[in-house]
Amino acid sequence: MQFTQTPPPPLHELTSFPSNINPMNKNQMLRTRQWPGFQTSKSLGSFGDANCMEQLLVHCANAIENNDATLAQQILWVLNNIAPSDGDSNQRLACGFLRALIARAARKGTCKILTGAVDNVHITTHKFSIIELTGFVDLTPWHRFGFTAANATILDAVEGYSIIHIIDFSLTHCMQIPTLIDAIANRLEGPPLVKLTVAGATEDVPPMLDLSYEELGMKLVNFARSRNIILEFRVIPSTSSNGFASFIEQLKVQNLVPANNGIEALVINCHMMLHYIPEETLNPFSFNNTSVSSLRTMFLKAIRSLDPTIVVLVDEDADFTSNNLVCRLRAAFNYLWIPYDTVDTFLPHGSKQRQWYEADMNWKIENVIAEEGVERVERLEPKSRWVQRMRHAGFRGGLFGEEAVMEVKNMLDEHAAGWGLKREEEDLVLTWKGHNVVFATAWIPS
Amino acid sequence: MKRDHSAGGSSSITGDMYSTGKSKMKWNEAEQDDELLAVLGYKVKSSDMADVAEKLQHLEQAMGQQEVSQLGSETVHYNPSDLNSWLNSMIDEFNPIQSDDMFAQSSSKIVFDDSDNYDLKAIPGNAVLSNNKRLKTESCTSSWDVPVSQSPSLSQTQSVQVLVDSQENGVRLVHSLMACAEAVQESNFKLAEVLVKQVGVLAVSQIGAMKKVATYFAEALARKIYRLYPQSRKDLGFNEMLEMHFYETCPYLKFAHFTANQAILEAFAGKKMVHVIDFSMKEGMQWPALMQALALRAGGPPTFRLTGIGPPSNDNTDHLQEVGWKLAQFAETIHVKFEYRGFVANSLADLNANMLDLREGETVAVNSMFELHQLLARPGAIEKVMSVVAQMKPEIVTVGEQEANHNGPVFLDRFTESLHYYSTLFDSLESCGGGVDGAAAVSPQDKVMSEVFLGKQICNLVACEGVDRIERHESLTHWRDRFNLAGFEPVHLGSNAFKQASMLLALFAGGDGYRVEEHEGCLMLGWHSRPLITTSAWKLSG
Numbered sequence: 001m002q003f004t005q006t007p008p009p010p011l012h013e014l015t016s017f018p019s020n021i022n023p024m025n026k027n028q029m030l031r032t033r034q035w036p037g038f039q040t041s042k043s044l045g046s047f048g049d050a051n052c053m054e055q056l057l058v059h060c061a062n063a064i065e066n067n068d069a070t071l072a073q074q075i076l077w078v079l080n081n082i083a084p085s086d087g088d089s090n091q092r093l094a095c096g097f098l099r100a101l102i103a104r105a106a107r108k109g110t111c112k113i114l115t116g117a118v119d120n121v122h123i124t125t126h127k128f129s130i131i132e133l134t135g136f137v138d139l140t141p142w143h144r145f146g147f148t149a150a151n152a153t154i155l156d157a158v159e160g161y162s163i164i165h166i167i168d169f170s171l172t173h174c175m176q177i178p179t180l181i182d183a184i185a186n187r188l189e190g191p192p193l194v195k196l197t198v199a200g201a202t203e204d205v206p207p208m209l210d211l212s213y214e215e216l217g218m219k220l221v222n223f224a225r226s227r228n229i230i231l232e233f234r235v236i237p238s239t240s241s242n243g244f245a246s247f248i249e250q251l252k253v254q255n256l257v258p259a260n261n262g263i264e265a266l267v268i269n270c271h272m273m274l275h276y277i278p279e280e281t282l283n284p285f286s287f288n289n290t291s292v293s294s295l296r297t298m299f300l301k302a303i304r305s306l307d308p309t310i311v312v313l314v315d316e317d318a319d320f321t322s323n324n325l326v327c328r329l330r331a332a333f334n335y336l337w338i339p340y341d342t343v344d345t346f347l348p349h350g351s352k353q354r355q356w357y358e359a360d361m362n363w364k365i366e367n368v369i370a371e372e373g374v375e376r377v378e379r380l381e382p383k384s385r386w387v388q389r390m391r392h393a394g395f396r397g398g399l400f401g402e403e404a405v406m407e408v409k410n411m412l413d414e415h416a417a418g419w420g421l422k423r424e425e426e427d428l429v430l431t432w433k434g435h436n437v438v439f440a441t442a443w444i445p446s
Numbered sequence: 447m448k449r450d451h452s453a454g455g456s457s458s459i460t461g462d463m464y465s466t467g468k469s470k471m472k473w474n475e476a477e478q479d480d481e482l483l484a485v486l487g488y489k490v491k492s493s494d495m496a497d498v499a500e501k502l503q504h505l506e507q508a509m510g511q512q513e514v515s516q517l518g519s520e521t522v523h524y525n526p527s528d529l530n531s532w533l534n535s536m537i538d539e540f541n542p543i544q545s546d547d548m549f550a551q552s553s554s555k556i557v558f559d560d561s562d563n564y565d566l567k568a569i570p571g572n573a574v575l576s577n578n579k580r581l582k583t584e585s586c587t588s589s590w591d592v593p594v595s596q597s598p599s600l601s602q603t604q605s606v607q608v609l610v611d612s613q614e615n616g617v618r619l620v621h622s623l624m625a626c627a628e629a630v631q632e633s634n635f636k637l638a639e640v641l642v643k644q645v646g647v648l649a650v651s652q653i654g655a656m657k658k659v660a661t662y663f664a665e666a667l668a669r670k671i672y673r674l675y676p677q678s679r680k681d682l683g684f685n686e687m688l689e690m691h692f693y694e695t696c697p698y699l700k701f702a703h704f705t706a707n708q709a710i711l712e713a714f715a716g717k718k719m720v721h722v723i724d725f726s727m728k729e730g731m732q733w734p735a736l737m738q739a740l741a742l743r744a745g746g747p748p749t750f751r752l753t754g755i756g757p758p759s760n761d762n763t764d765h766l767q768e769v770g771w772k773l774a775q776f777a778e779t780i781h782v783k784f785e786y787r788g789f790v791a792n793s794l795a796d797l798n799a800n801m802l803d804l805r806e807g808e809t810v811a812v813n814s815m816f817e818l819h820q821l822l823a824r825p826g827a828i829e830k831v832m833s834v835v836a837q838m839k840p841e842i843v844t845v846g847e848q849e850a851n852h853n854g855p856v857f858l859d860r861f862t863e864s865l866h867y868y869s870t871l872f873d874s875l876e877s878c879g880g881g882v883d884g885a886a887a888v889s890p891q892d893k894v895m896s897e898v899f900l901g902k903q904i905c906n907l908v909a910c911e912g913v914d915r916i917e918r919h920e921s922l923t924h925w926r927d928r929f930n931l932a933g934f935e936p937v938h939l940g941s942n943a944f945k946q947a948s949m950l951l952a953l954f955a956g957g958d959g960y961r962v963e964e965h966e967g968c969l970m971l972g973w974h975s976r977p978l979i980t981t982s983a984w985k986l987s988g
Contacts, residue, residue, distance in 0.1 A: 052742055052780075069696055069954035074735040076953075077704045080946055082742040091744075105953045282589060 053083065053094040054333050057101065061329050061369075064105045072105065089340040096340075096362045097333060099123075100369035104325075105371060123363050126356035127210035130219065136353065137175045138205065138345045140418050141412055142339070142438060145430040146271050146314030147176040148411045149440040152404035154267050155183055157310035157444075158192075161265035165195040166254070169244070170271035173209050174198060174216060178223055185227040194224065194231050197256065199238040199247040205276065205377060206360035241374060242278035243295030248302040257306050265309040272315050272438075274299070275380045280331050281321045282374070301391035304445060311395060311443040313386060317429065317436040320380040332368045335380075336361060338432050345416040383427060383439040395443035397426035404428075472603050521633050619648040620865075626667050627861040627908075635671050642667050644863045655872035662901040663865060666908035675914065676905050682760050686728050688902070691895030693731060696878045697955050698979045701947060701962075701971045702815055702846035703732040705981040708943040710811045711739055713842040713983075719808040720748045723838065725794055726815040730769045733778055741780040748809075749783040753802055758790045766790060794818075795827040799837035815846040818925070822853055822918040828843030832932035836986060842937060843984040847925060849970055849977045852907055853918040864907050867919075867978070870902060874959060874973040922968055935987035938967030947971070 039181035056075055063072035076098070083094035128136060137143045158164045164184065168174055177196060185191060198213055209216070217233035224231035234256070251257050257266065279296040293301075303311065318335035322328045339361050347354040367378045387397070405421070408428060412419050420431040430438040626641035642664055647658040669675060693699040714720045720740075728794070733752065741747045752773065759765040766788030777784030791797055794817065804810065812835050821827040835843060850867045854860050875896055907917040926936070947962045947969060963970045963977060970977035 049742065056738070056742075070700060073700060073704070073950045073954050075738075077707070077946060078735055080737045080738045080743070081708075082744075087744070102949070102953065309680060 010158070023027050048199050050093075050337065052089045053079075053090060054330065057094065057097050058329060060098075060101055061104075061325050064101060064108070065325055067108075076102065076105075079125075082221060089337070089344060092358065093333070093337050096336075096358070096365045096445040097329070097369065099362060100366040103366050105372040115274060115293070123359055123366060125206045125359050125363050126210055127208045128356075129210055130216070133173065133175060133207060133209060136356075137172055139353075140342060141415050142342075143175065143257065143271070143428055144411055145408060145421075145428075146440050147179060147436055148408050149400060149404055149428050150176065150269055150271070150312040150314060150442075151180045151183055152407050153312060153398065153400055153442045154180065154269070154310060155187060156401055156403075157269060157398075157442075158184075159267040161192060161263060161309070162190070163193045163195065163264035164267060165197070165264055166267045166269060167199075167251075168269050168271075169195045169199060169273040170269065171205070171273050172207065172271060173213075174220060176269065176271060177220060181220075181224050181227055181229055181231070185229050191227075191229050194229055195234070195256075196220065196231060197234045197236060197251070199236055199244050200240065200273075201237065206363050207356075240377070241274065241278065243277045243299040243302075245295075245302075248299075248306075251306065264304060266301050268306070268308045269313040270311065270313045270315075274313065274386075275315055275320075276377050277379075278374070279321060279379055279381065281323055281379075297389065297393070300389055304394045304437050307445060309444070310398065311390075312440070313390065313443065314440045315383075315386065316380050317383050317439045318380045319382050319385075320378055325369070328368055332365060336365060338435060338437055342416070342418070345418070383424070383429070383436075386439075387427070387441065390441070390443050391446075394446055396446035398442040399426055400428050400440070400442060455808060471509035580897065594906075615648045615651045616656055619645060619652065621658070622648060623660060623663055623667075623865065624858075624862065626664075627858050630667060630670055631857045638667065638671050642671060655876050658897055658901075659865070659869050659872045659904075662868070662897075662904045663861075663908060666905045669905065669909040672774070673782050675909055676902070682757060682765070685902070688895050690731075691892045692899045695892045695896040696875060697951055697960060698971060699731075699815070699846075700879060701884065701951070701969075702979055704735065704814070704950070704981070705939060705943050705947055705969050706813060706844035706846060707736045707739070708734065708946065709842055709937060709939055709981075709983040710736060710813070711743075712940070712942075713811060713937075714740065714748065714809060715743075716745070717740075717809040717841075718748050719805070721751040721753065721804070721808045721809065723753045723755070723802065723812045723840075725755050725771060725836050726811065726817045727756045727766060727788070730754065730773050731907050732813070732815070733773055737773070737777060737782055737784075738780055741782045747782045747988050749785070750777065751785045751787075751808065753787045753789060755789045755791055755794065757792060762787070793824070793827065794821060795824065795830045797831070797834055799834050801930075802838065804838060806820065810840040812838060812840045812843045816848065818845060819853070819918045819920060820916040822920070823913045823916050827876065828928060829932070832928065832934075836933055839986065841985065843929075844981065845984065846979065846981050847922075848919040849921055849972070849980045850919045851921050851924070853920050861908060864904065868900060868904055868974075870976045871978060872897070874978075875900075877959065922965065922970075922982065925969045925980075925982065933986055933988075934984040936967045937985050938981040939964070939969050939981065939983055943969060950964075 003433070056079060060072060060075040060079065062068075063075060079094065080096045082260075083091045083098050085092060085095045087095070137147075141354075155168075166177070166180070168177065170176060174196070181194065184194065196217075198217075201213075213235040217235065221231045221233050236247050236250045238244045238250075274296070277296045277299050278294060281293045282294070319331050320328055322331065340358070343354060343357055347357060364378050367376060371377075400423075405423070405428070408421055412421060418433045420434070421428040422431050422436070424439075426441070428440045429436050430440075498501050527732070622641050622645045626638050626645060629635070629638035629641060645660060645664040645667075649657050649664065652660060689699075710722065722736075724730075737750060740750060752770070754770055756766050770786035770788050774784050774786055787803070789797070789801070818828065818831070821831055848867070850863060852860050852864045852867070854863070875893060878893065878896075903917045906915060910916075929936075944962060944964055951960050951971075959974045961972050961974065961977075962974065963981075965977075968980055968982040970981075971979045976988060
């Protein structure tokens with residue numbers, strides 16, 4: 001047996017057994033089974049354990065993928081004991097991954113119903129009311145950063161237009177809009193007519209809303225009216241899984257898109273939604289990538305064809321697109337520790353909101369780890385890749401003005417000390433303890 | 447039985463024997479070898495098994511010249527337990543020639559056909575056996591292959607099933623086994639001999655678990671009848687290798703390990719110095735997972751001492767030390783302070799608490815996986831061991847044992863119990879990981895080795911007596927009584943252990959029939975409704 005550490009895959013070997021059993025020598029008889037150890041970890045403080053957890057999760061993933069029931073069982077047993085769902089942030093993070101791995105193992109093979117075997121195997125995510133969601137997104141800069149940066153830049157871009165048409169591709173169900181309407185009402189001569197068009201449903205991915213977009217729209221219209229703004233609200237049902245193709249088509253068919261005539265500004269606001277559109281790795285067998293564009297590429301081309309006044313693209317800065325489970329696991333583990341780490345700073349232990357928050361995180365983890373194919377919707381790409389895509393689609397980066405930067409900084413001051421702001425070329429990046437969390441980019445047609 | 451056919455005078459069987467026409471062995475107690483039992487790895491006196499075999503072939507041949515339907519209406523089943531005379535009567539029906547002459551004349555035609563299908567060729571002789579793709583192991587093989595299933599004279603192989611329905615054969619098989627065991631109990635060895643051969647014939651028509659179980663039990667009975675007892679502890683390394691395969695193939699040992707580890711982990715909560723005394727060290731498979739869990743537990747790992755106890759290796763290596771060394775290397779990679787000591791002992795009863803260097807302030811766990819029942823072979827041994835364990839003042843004692851009563855005073859009862867037990871066990875093996883639907887693929891070698899592993903237990907249980915019979919399984923009720931007597935009380939294994947066991951089985955067991963049950967704080971793993979393995983935990987009462 002080798003109990004020494006080995007680098008990741010393949011982790012263990014079974015000495016192959018000869019098919020005619022000859023008198024065996026000792027080496028053949030003592031079948032080796034390697035228990036994977038770790039790279040000798042330097043003491044990294046609280047990250048030492050996290051590193052070990054990650055290694056164990058990686059080994060477990062490998063064991064599951066290789067159908068090594070013995071090793072997978074052993075590691076799952078260990079993880080079950082060292083990653084309680086109510087432990088510290090590292091433990092809760094590992095617990096989320098553990099559940100995802102169990103879910104993945106359950107989808108393979110002859111698994112039967114896991115009744116009560118692991119607590120909360122089936123993740124039920126909370127359906128937020130408007131009030132709850134509003135309060136929720138305000139708790140941390142995770143979304144506020146993108147809102148603030150985007151709104152500031154949008155305001156600059158739409159100055160002088162009498163009609164503002166906002167197309168909102170947003171994960172947070174128009175939570176950005178009230179602040180924007182407020183700002184429009186306060187700052188712009190006008191008041192301009194505001195059109196708001198949204199795509200999609202309220203229940204696809206967390207955070208999920210407990211009312212329909214139609215109902216949401218009415219509330220927004222009323223809110224706008226209270227600010228003396230006339231708001232036209234429109235929903236075009238569409239889905240990210242086909243790159244919002246029907247949405248774009250409808251826009252054109254219904255003549256909703258203005259000619260670039262200086263009167264109507266077209267704002268396309270993308271807030272953590274575009275990463276749900278399938279990209280190239282979903283079809284790894286397309287022979288010639290240039291001739292078969294991914295839905296993501298096609299979507300960007302389509303919005304370019306609308307000739308927008310400004311496009312804002314905000315998303316999470318990580319790469320979840322690898323087809324290799326272990327790569328994805330590492331990427332996810334090395335990014336999603338952040339929400340578990342931050343939650344201690346804004347939600348008390350055991351609070352209901354914390355449960356909702358972490359349930360949503362667990363949903364994401366399970367999607368990345370346990371799902372494959374079209375079901376795996378969490379396809380984050382890092383900022384560099386998105387920048388490349390936008391440039392390729394015919395956009396060039398707009399600068400975030402000093403005012404935008406100031407506003408973001410002021411916003412960050414309202415939150416815990418670990419949050420920070422970074423400028424990377426033309427873009428803004430939200431950081432937690434120095435690690436990139438969310439990026440914000442602004443684009444105009446080139 | 448016919449024993450009046452002359453045969454060649456040599457004492458070993460080779461292919462040559464057959465090619466020169468000497469198909470039958472003279473029943474000469476001192477000299478001749480029974481070719482079939484030779485398959486089992488030792489030379490025995492000849493039997494008239496070959497007689498029966500040839501007669502059946504004759505019968506098939508004769509029948510082949512007739513319509514099957516005719517056969518169905520005309521066949522009269524005589525007393526099937528007297529297979530020989532029944533066959534003779536059948537043959538007489540078809541062929542008016544005197545059976546004796548027939549055999550003497552036609553034996554040369556039939557017996558040394560060079561067709562590869564002819565099973566008698568498969569009987570050793572090394573030269574012959576190597577042609578055969580059947581698995582050969584150092585000890586008894588599992589197949590009691592009677593050369594009746596293929597007849598060289600027919601273009602396609604026709605099995606005995608033409609004659610009798612195989613399901614009926616299954617029932618007959620069990621009855622024959624039981625009848626044989628009863629005969630053995632009554633020391634009626636002549637009858638037992640007949641019956642055990644009948645079992646062999648009937649087993650051929652079975653498939654799967656039934657066939658294997660019957661074969662092993664028949665072999666064990668044969669050993670008892672012919673007084674060819676297996677040597678216990680013949681090859682330690684071999685036994686451990688078999689156990690490794692069994693460990694990989696099905697969940698039983700894994701279940702026992704991780705339920706015990708759960709109890710130990712919980713007992714070690716908050717303790718800074720821990721010491722595990724393992725009565726069943728073997729390859730140390732149980733410990734990496736526990737050490738890993740201790741390494742990453744809240745508050746950091748304890749210092750971990752492991753004392754491994756095992757029997758002496760029969761080669762020159764110090765196996766216990768090797769295992770310990772590997773665990774030490776592992777401990778280093780996970781940053782656990784580790785200390786190991788190996789103790790070689792022929793029996794656990796040789797141990798005394800003062801040998802173990804138990805230190806002040808350390809928390810002790812004693813672990814025994816399928817070892818305690820062996821002590822029941824010697825009077826006083828289990829009591830000694832339990833009192834020594836009590837002297838160690840353990841925080842917890844974890845025990846894994848077979849859930850069965852195979853140690854009763856009446857042989858027939860033991861036989862019956864174990865027949866049911868191992869039938870269930872073999873049934874579950876059949877379902878283990880065919881690699882279907884992405885389930886863990888178990889290699890055929892693993893499975894076969896697992897069967898050999900269990901076969902050895904069966905052999906010991908049935909064929910041995912006295913101090914040699916070490917597979918003296920007893921159920922939880924009995925163990926509970928013993929532990930209570932020795933001053934221990936149960937530690938409930940808890941819902942955490944139960945849930946984990948259920949989950950891990952659901953994910954990986956590879957078979958649909960496994961069940962985890964909880965009985966008064968102990969956990970049992972079984973197949974369908976039959977518990978097979980029990981893990982329990984104990985501490986000193988008071």
